[in-house]
Amino acid sequence: MAVERTLSIIKPDAVAKNVIGQIYTRFESNGLKIVASRMKWLSQHEAEAFYAVHKERPFFKDLVKYMISGPVQIQVLEGENAIMKNRELMGATDPAKAEKGTIRAEFGKSIEANAVHGSDSPETAATEIAFFFPRMDIYSR
Numbered sequence: 001m002a003v004e005r006t007l008s009i010i011k012p013d014a015v016a017k018n019v020i021g022q023i024y025t026r027f028e029s030n031g032l033k034i035v036a037s038r039m040k041w042l043s044q045h046e047a048e049a050f051y052a053v054h055k056e057r058p059f060f061k062d063l064v065k066y067m068i069s070g071p072v073q074i075q076v077l078e079g080e081n082a083i084m085k086n087r088e089l090m091g092a093t094d095p096a097k098a099e100k101g102t103i104r105a106e107f108g109k110s111i112e113a114n115a116v117h118g119s120d121s122p123e124t125a126a127t128e129i130a131f132f133f134p135r136m137d138i139y140s141r
């Protein structure tokens with residue numbers, strides 16, 4: 001299986017709940033290494049640009065408003081099959097539908113305040129990682 005990198009964001013609801021460490025433990029205990037990490041309070045422009053693929057969706061405006069409501073914790077995760085593995089650990093987008101034991105089932109409040117974001121494909125992962133991290137700030141090991 002290939003070693004991949006994926007972008008993960010711990011969203012404002014989970015940062016406010018003080019569960020960054022608990023979510024990091026999920027990553028680390030499931031074979032994902034945190035190879036870059038930063039906390040950031042996104043501007044409206046940054047949130048709109050990051051979620052540009054959703055700009056025609058009815059929830060776009062509320063999604064952006066929510067994502068700028070507080071700081072987020074952003075990381076690059078590296079490991080075998082990292083993109084799918086992270087999506088399994090996150091669970092379904094809607095926490096009410098997410099499998100028991102997943103990050104969203106445990107820490108998410110609603111489809112919008114769903115604790116975490118994770119890239120959904122190798123192409124998206126490359127674009128999303130480059131959006132937040134220059135190559136020199138990623139420490140592979």
Ligand code: CMP
Pocket residue numbers: 054059063093111112113114116117118
């Ligand atoms: P995320 O993985 O960050 O990607 C886009 C986000 O839009 C998604 O998680 C949800 O938090 C949010 N969202 C809000 N409403 C919806 C919806 N009806 N369908 C899908 N995503 C939604």
